[in-house]
Structures are given as structure tokens and as C-alpha cells.
Amino acid sequence: MSAEASRPAASGAAWQPAPEQGWVSPHVASEFPGLGIASVVVDGRARRSPEPVRRRLRGLSDRFYGSHAIHMRERPIPWAYRVFFRQIGLDPDRTRTPVEELALERLRDGAFKGRGLPGDALTIATIETGIALRCFDADRISGALCIRDTAPGEALAGRPGELPAGTLVIADERAPAGLLFGAGGEGLGVGRETRRVAVAAVQVGGVPQMAVDEALWMVAATLEAA
Amino acid sequence: MPDVLDRESPAELLIGDRERSARAEMRRQIGRLEGELSRLASEAFPRLAIETGVPAAAREPRALGLGELEAVRDALAERAAEARRATRARSAEEAANRQLLARMLASPADYKWLQISRGSLGEPGCGHWHSRPRFGLLGMLMGWWRVRISSGCPLSGRLAAVERGEPGR
Numbered sequence: 001m002s003a004e005a006s007r008p009a010a011s012g013a014a015w016q017p018a019p020e021q022g023w024v025s026p027h028v029a030s031e032f033p034g035l036g037i038a039s040v041v042v043d044g045r046a047r048r049s050p051e052p053v054r055r056r057l058r059g060l061s062d063r064f065y066g067s068h069a070i071h072m073r074e075r076p077i078p079w080a081y082r083v084f085f086r087q088i089g090l091d092p093d094r095t096r097t098p099v100e101e102l103a104l105e106r107l108r109d110g111a112f113k114g115r116g117l118p119g120d121a122l123t124i125a126t127i128e129t130g131i132a133l134r135c136f137d138a139d140r141i142s143g144a145l146c147i148r149d150t151a152p153g154e155a156l157a158g159r160p161g162e163l164p165a166g167t168l169v170i171a172d173e174r175a176p177a178g179l180l181f182g183a184g185g186e187g188l189g190v191g192r193e194t195r196r197v198a199v200a201a202v203q204v205g206g207v208p209q210m211a212v213d214e215a216l217w218m219v220a221a222t223l224e225a226a
Numbered sequence: 227m228p229d230v231l232d233r234e235s236p237a238e239l240l241i242g243d244r245e246r247s248a249r250a251e252m253r254r255q256i257g258r259l260e261g262e263l264s265r266l267a268s269e270a271f272p273r274l275a276i277e278t279g280v281p282a283a284a285r286e287p288r289a290l291g292l293g294e295l296e297a298v299r300d301a302l303a304e305r306a307a308e309a310r311r312a313t314r315a316r317s318a319e320e321a322a323n324r325q326l327l328a329r330m331l332a333s334p335a336d337y338k339w340l341q342i343s344r345g346s347l348g349e350p351g352c353g354h355w356h357s358r359p360r361f362g363l364l365g366m367l368m369g370w371w372r373v374r375i376s377s378g379c380p381l382s383g384r385l386a387a388v389e390r391g392e393p394g395r
Contacts, residue, residue, distance in 0.1 A: 031249065071268050074261075074265055079260065082260055082264070083257040086256050086302070087257075087295070088288060089282055089283035089284030091280060093279035095282070149288065149289065166289065168286075168287040168288055168289070179286060206257075
């Protein structure tokens with residue numbers, strides 16, 4: 001990864017736009033110290049990745065081997081996500097952590113699949129840092145993103161039925177935007193009509209803030225450069 | 227109001243605190259066991275496939291209760307114990323095979339036609355040691371036995387030729 005690609009254009013000074021730290025409901029924060037969400041909004045829309053991004057994805061595929069995938073879970077950040085999955089009732093061998101899902105896809109398909117933007121930017125940053133990242137249409141998100149548990153009667157847009165009370169979700173000021181490590185609400189994703197992308201990084205206990213910042217930088221820089 | 231007061235009684239708060247501490251301790255143990263299981267699985271690969279999955283406690287992500295965390299912790303502990311047992315058994319088997327190979331190398335005639343693969347010694351690659359007679363039938367009749375070491379994994383070019391059905395390559 002080149003320094004030019006990993007840092008936004010205005011490197012040297014404070015990075016703009018700076019990541020915004022979301023909040024975690026006190027009840028959830030007391031159960032999961034270290035859980036956090038940070039997000040950054042950048043101009044961008046869903047489209048085909050330009051050649052430099054595709055080249056970088058190919059390069060990443062070429063230097064990612066089976067041994068990386070095998071030993072990945074021993075590395076601190078992927079391990080932290082696996083532990084958190086266990087702690088919230090998910091089996092990471094069935095519901096894969098984002099970085100393990102990508103690693104499995106690389107082994108199965110022989111390369112990281114091109115998804116266009118912003119998907120490719122997320123793939124690059126997730127593989128490089130191990131951080132779990134999500135994207136939303138910034139203009140459809142109201143206020144700061146947060147992590148909280150659902151109240152009875154709450155539902156995810158486009159999904160039939162209510163969410164069980166106490167489900168951990170990423171939410172904006174109005175409603176749940178997506179399950180924490182799961183499906184997103186319909187209409188909140190990045191599409192052709194999107195003009196601004198909200199990139200969110202979910203931090204769990206044991207994951208350093210520096211890695212979260214780096215992941216957000218990477219995605220923002222890739223989207224801004226494209 | 228009495229209900230609220232009851233809930234906030236010191237005894238209830240104490241129990242709440244203890245439960246929270248117990249849940250934190252369960253989460254810490256889950257983290258430690260997950261780390262151990264991951265290490266065992268990585269070390270054993272590719273000699274041994276270690277099962278690391280445990281049943282999911284929930285369909286959607288949520289904060290688990292003490293009982294559910296205990297169930298996850300116990301399942302992980304069981305998986306880790308199974309993994310340790312399997313790793314120990316496999317190591318013992320490999321050690322026995324290494325001793326057998328040493329004996330076969332020292333006296334090939336005592337282990338006629340025996341073949342020991344690199345995999346059974348826990349070594350990577352496709353090679354094997356094979357006790358065979360020197361000069362074929364003559365050696366077999368004369369008792370001239372030796373251990374031959376195979377040349378390793380087939381070359382990809384040869385495999386491709388086999389797939390294409392090309393003879394003599």
C-alpha cells in the first residue's frame with residue numbers, strides 16, 4: 001500500500017474530514033467496554049472502480065495466500081472480532097467476521113471479487129487493517145451513527161417483522177440502519193443516486209483506535225481519489 | 227413507586243453488580259479460549275482439521291445473559307479440550323512413525339514393502355519412504371532390500387498432461 005494511496009490529498013495537516021465518533025448506549029457500553037463506532041462522510045457514489053483501484057485489489061489478491069487466511073485468527077484484530085462475535089451470540093465460523101469473509105472469498109474464488117465503489121474501497125481497507133466497515137448513503141442517515149440495542153417494536157427497513165428487543169444495531173437518530181455485523185436497512189445503502197457516502201467502522205474491545213482511523217482514511221482516500 | 231424502590235434496594239444492586247462482574251469474567255474466559263482454539267487450529271493445519279465452531283447462542287447479535295455466556299464458554303472449553311486431545315494423539319502417532327522410519331532405514335529387509343509418507347510424519351509435501359528390493363525380483367530373492375525416497379509431489383506439467391490424456395509425457 002503506497003503512502004499516497006493510504007492518506008488523503010491534504011496529508012501533513014489534520015485529516016479532513018475528521019472521523020466522527022458515534023455513541024454507544026450506556027447499557028451496551030457497560031457490557032462491552034471498547035465497543036465504538038466512528039464514521040466519516042465523503043463525496044462518492046456507487047460506480048465502477050477506476051483502474052488504479054482495480055489494480056490495487058489485484059495486487060492485494062496476489063499477496064494474500066492461504067497461510068494468511070489460516071493464521072489470520074491468531075492476529076490481534078481478527079481475533080478481537082471473533083471474540084466479540086462469540087460474546088454477542090454469533091458463531092464466527094458460520095457468521096463470518098468481515099475480514100474472514102473476504103479471506104474465505106479470496107481462497108474460494110482465487111481473487112478478491114471486484115464490487116465497484118465503494119465496495120472495493122471497503123475490501124482494501126478491511127483486508128489491510130482487519131477493521132469491520134460499513135457504508136451508508138449519508139443523505140439518508142439522520143444525525144450521528146450509534147450502536148444501541150433495540151426497543152420492542154422496532155424493525156429494520158425492508159425486512160419483514162420486528163427485531164427482537166435487545167438486538168444490537170447500528171442506528172441513526174431515527175431508526176436502526178442495520179444489524180451490528182449483519183443486514184442493512186433497505187434504502188440506506190449506497191446506490192447510483194448517492195452523492196455522499198457515510199463510512200462507518202465498528203470498533204470492538206482490543207482493537208486500537210489507530211487501526212480504526214487508518215481503515216477510515218483508506219476508504220475515504222480511495223473514494224476521494226476515484 | 228414501591229416497586230422502583232425495591233428494584234433499587236442495595237441487595238438488588240449488589241446482585242446486579244455481581245452478575246455484571248460474572249458476565250465480564252465469562253467474556254474474558256471466552257476470549258482466552260477463543261485465542262487458544264485459534265492457536266491450536268493454526269498449528270495443527272494442515273495435518274489435522276480442528277473443529278472450532280460452537281452453536282450460536284442467538285440468531286441476531288445481542289448482549290447475552292450469564293447462562294448463555296456460560297454455555298458458550300463451556301462449548302469453547304470442550305472444543306479446546308478436544309483439540310488438545312487430537313493434537314496430542316496426532317503428535318504421538320507422528321513420533322511413532324518417525325521411530326518406525328528410523329528402524330526401517332536401519333534395517334529395510336525387516337520392513338518389506340512398507341511405505342511411510344511425509345504426511346504421516348507431520349511433514350509437508352507428498353514424498354514417501356518405501357522399502358523395496360534392489361534389482362526387482364532378483365533383489366527380492368536375494369534379500370537385497372533398501373529404502374527409496376520418492377521424488378515428491380508430481381509436477382504440475384505432468385498433471386496437466388494426464389488431464390489432457392497425452393501419453394508418454
